[in-house]
Amino acid sequence: RLPLRAAALRRRHAALHGLAPARRRAADHHALRARLRLPQPPAVRAPPPRHGRRQLHRRATVWRQTYKGGVWRPCIHNLTNSLPESNGYIYVEANGGLNQQRTSICNAVAIAGFLNATLIIPNFHFHSIWKDPSKFRDIYDEEHFVKRLQNDVRVVNKAPDFIMERFGHNLSNVFNFKIKAWSSSTYYKDVVLPKLVEERFIRISPFANRLSFDAPPVVQRLRCLVNFEALKFSNPIATLSETLISRMRERSAESNGKYIAVHLRFEEDMVAFSCCVYDGGDEEKKEMDVAREIGWRGKFTRRGKVIRPGIIRMNGKCPLTPLEVCLHLI
Numbered sequence: 001r002l003p004l005r006a007a008a009l010r011r012r013h014a015a016l017h018g019l020a021p022a023r024r025r026a027a028d029h030h031a032l033r034a035r036l037r038l039p040q041p042p043a044v045r046a047p048p049p050r051h052g053r054r055q056l057h058r059r060a061t062v063w064r065q066t067y068k069g070g071v072w073r074p075c076i077h078n079l080t081n082s083l084p085e086s087n088g089y090i091y092v093e094a095n096g097g098l099n100q101q102r103t104s105i106c107n108a109v110a111i112a113g114f115l116n117a118t119l120i121i122p123n124f125h126f127h128s129i130w131k132d133p134s135k136f137r138d139i140y141d142e143e144h145f146v147k148r149l150q151n152d153v154r155v156v157n158k159a160p161d162f163i164m165e166r167f168g169h170n171l172s173n174v175f176n177f178k179i180k181a182w183s184s185s186t187y188y189k190d191v192v193l194p195k196l197v198e199e200r201f202i203r204i205s206p207f208a209n210r211l212s213f214d215a216p217p218v219v220q221r222l223r224c225l226v227n228f229e230a231l232k233f234s235n236p237i238a239t240l241s242e243t244l245i246s247r248m249r250e251r252s253a254e255s256n257g258k259y260i261a262v263h264l265r266f267e268e269d270m271v272a273f274s275c276c277v278y279d280g281g282d283e284e285k286k287e288m289d290v291a292r293e294i295g296w297r298g299k300f301t302r303r304g305k306v307i308r309p310g311i312i313r314m315n316g317k318c319p320l321t322p323l324e325v326c327l328h329l330i
Contacts, residue, residue: 076221076224076225076228076229077221078151079151079152080151081151083116083151083152083153083154084116085116086116086117086118086154087115087116087117087193087196087197088117088118088196088197088199088200088201088202089117089118089119089120089156089159089163089200089201089202090108090111090112090115090117090118090119090120090196090202090203090204091120091123091159091171091174091201091202091203091204091205092104092108092119092120092122092123092203092204092205092207093122093123093124093125093203093204093205093206093207094108094122094123094124094125094206094207094208095124095125095205095206095207095208096125096208098139100208100209101122101124101139101208102227102231103208103209104122104207104208104209104210105122105226105231106222106223106226106227106231107207107209107210107211107223108122108204108207109149109152109153109155109222109223109225109226109230110211110215110219110220110222110223110226111185111188111192111211111219112153112154112155113152113153113218113219113222114185114188114189114218114219114222115188115189115192115193115196117154117196118153118154118155118156119153119154119155119156120155120156120157120158120159121136121137121142121145121155121156121157121158122136122207123135123136124136124139125205125206137234138234139233139234139237140231140232140233140234141232141233141234141235142157144230144232145230145231145232148225148229148230149225149226149230152222152225153222159201163200163201166200166201167201171203174199174201174202174203175195175199175201175202175203176202176203176204176205177192177195177202177203177204179192179204179207179210180210181208181209181210182209182210182211182212182213183210183211183212184212184214184215185211185212185215185216185219188211192204248261260329262325262329264320264322264325265319266319266320266321266322268287268291269291269295270319271288271319272288272291272292272295273292273295273296274312274317274318274319275292275300275307275309275312276309276312276313276317276318276319277309277313278321
């Protein structure tokens with residue numbers, strides 16, 4: 001064993017100092033890779049110049065389809081079986097912006113299907129900053145939503161009268177679950193389901209990000225079904241979006257109808273929530289402190305909370321200003 005160990009130490013020493021044994025070993029390694037048909041590491045190339053033919057070529061290939069795995073196919077299998085008797089009704093209040101509300105809707109349908117419950121059309125929380133009174137039907141095609149999910153999850157406009165009678169026709173009397181963010185599907189089965197069966201009607205408010213990404217396939221399937229097939233924008237929004245897209249294509253004729261749409265998202269609430277610092281000095285700080293307190297009471301001022309704007313910016317978590325976005329797109 002000692003001679004073998006000494007030989008190993010010599011090989012390690014040679015490899016560390018770039019001596020001949022290491023080169024022979026590297027050659028043997030590459031030969032072995034060739035025999036096993038392993039993928040070869042990509043050659044290291046110097047970065048292309050920022051301007052010139054290479055740069056123009058890179059810009060020309062931005063629009064090429066990079067997916068080489070074949071044709072995209074739907075992964076959602078339609079169900080034809082009748083639904084079992086419902087365990088009760090679930091009402092959720094989707095809070096946050098459009099993205100958070102859409103996620104909330106997907107999660108609500110997934111949870112309702114997982115618990116074999118009837119989902120009441122989600123209600124949108126009235127935000128104190130945006131002051132948007134829009135309802136579900138104002139943003140999405142409610143009829144299409146209900147019809148597309150009819151074989152998977154029961155969806156109704158409101159709880160029936162015989163259920164509301166138990167609560168004096170007052171929604172605030174319905175038991176409200178305060179669920180932690182990113183809760184698992186197991187939590188819903190073990191904790192929420194028994195209460196649902198007992199009460200026959202429960203509320204979950206707020207409901208943004210209240211379901212973990214790590215969920216069983218049956219839950220993920222429903223999420224996918226809602227996001228890609230059941231949620232369809234209402235006619236006024238769909239019509240306006242088609243008009244905008246047509247105009248952008250017409251006015252980008254020089255680039256064969258290709259265009260870039262940028263959502264700056266540089267708004268007061270987003271800047272306040274990010275806790276980033278810009279060039280507004282003390283006046284900006286006071287305004288952002290007020291906005292944070294209005295939108296998220298005490299969230300950023302509780303004991304032990306330390307905010308380091310410099311580290312937040314270094315980690316790339318600060319919203320870009322319109323000027324910064326333009327500089328990136330040059």
